[in-house]
Amino acid sequence: MYPRLEINLKKLKNNLRIISNLLRKNKISLAMVTKAYCADINIVNELVKDENLVDYLADSRIENLKGLSQINIPKILLRIPMKSEVEDVIKYADISFNSEYETIEELNKEAKKINKVHKIVIMVDLGDLREGYFVEKDLFDNIKKIQDLTNISIVGVATNLTCYGAILPSEKNLSKLVSIAERLEKDYNIDIKIISGGNSSSLFLIDENKLLSKINNLRIGEAILLGRETAYGKRISGTFNDAFKLICEVIENKEKPSVPIGESGVDAFGNKPIFEDKGIMQRAILGIGRQDISIDSLNPIDKDIEVIGASSDHTIVDVTKSKNKYSIGDKIEFLLDYSGIMTASTSKYVKKYYIF
Structure with a gap:
């Protein structure tokens, strides 16, 4: 039957293995982004079986994470939750990325109903002008209020670059993210486990030895699918672009x-x-x-x-x-x-x- 999308799982697994090894060598955890192929269970199952290559499964849609609920890998909701979906977020996401106190408050209410502590990562806008706190004062004004929520736990900070404004990650802008993480640990006694420095566009910084050592997570989708970093489109050695x-x-x-x-x-x-x-x-x-x-x-x-x-x-x-x-x-x-x-x-x- 046609039209037909042929998906070569061997080539995808090869790409994943190369990128996972690269990140592990640099002490960076891998959140494998599944949204481009709608978290197709046939693809995800093949990629995560046998080898411990993936630390998190990440997607922008809670419907996709729901379909992955039987896979025993922590799941991240990448897109800021809608208030209308908080019940499913609490059920199917182990971690969600957030930038609005009002939504976090709703997540807390829903988590309390089932006696669960929901983990969140605070999004920081470093100039790409999509989601995240842009003014640091706004971020820190909300942190104490979030800490007072009994069923919410702040576990990290993250940023997104290149997806909307095409702003490239750099030592300069990522140092701001690290600085915010350090202040949260020092001034608010928060154990920041995740400092997520972007997506496939941040991979070139590893190659150039410019990724700050405190960045310990990347969310990778396109580099696995097409074997290239997305800042400059450079092919990653040993990967396939025709999976x-x-x-x-x-x-x-x-x-x-x-x-x-x-x-x-x-x-x-x-x-x-x-x-x-x-x-x-x-x-x-x-x-x-x-x-x-x-x-x-x-x-x-x-x-x-x-x-x-x-x-x-x-x-x-x-x-x-x-x-x-x-x-x-x-x-x-x-x-x-x-x-x-x-x-x-x-x-x-x-x-x-x-x-x-």
Whole structure:
């Protein structure tokens, strides 16, 4: 059945092993982020079995952590909890990342109901301007109030970089995170077990011997999936970048003009497209569209193919220069970037096929 996302679990396990060994060598715990592939239990089970490579499982959605409840590894909810989901957060997350006292108070109430102490990590915004306390005074003004909550335990601090504002991690900005952790320990007598210095974009600091020694945790997703750090896109030695492959079926293949004919309006997504006149081209249509995949993420394995556009359920590729003569029912294969893995994994219309 197609379209099909092929997932090579041997290659993923290889990538995980290399990154886990790198972090362990530097005394850094690994929170394996599972959100890009929707915490697919087939993938997670294969990655965590046999070897002790992962310290935490981490995801942005509590629904995904709920699906991993049978795996005996501590689970972290990465996205700031919604008040409407605190009951499930207490049930299915061992640790949650937080930056709002009002939400932490609700977590405390829910934890008290089942006589549980819920662990939290305080998020600090170091300039990427997504989640976290941005003004230190606000953070410390709330710490004493949080300490007074009987069923909440502060276990760490964390930051997120590069995901929204594309701000790179550095010795300078991460030193602020370490400084906050040290003050929490000294002035508030809090045992800070986790100082989480970011995601796959922080890996280059290890390579350059610039990651502060007190940073003892990273949350890693893309580097495991694609074998690269995400600050500069540098490949990690020994890893694979093709553990995920999308295979699509040709449903039409005809010669047509390269520019649509008639008065131009907007497309199905409200955009007014611009077309380059390349004359008559051989245009193949694939049975997949924007509802299933981030079109910009498609990298054809046949380098003579060009993706030229898509609607919600059709993708059009120019096969004019290809040495392969595609027929109806033939398959065209793509490597994916992170957004492609994420969207293809999320779509119920894309079949998942596992290579063990």
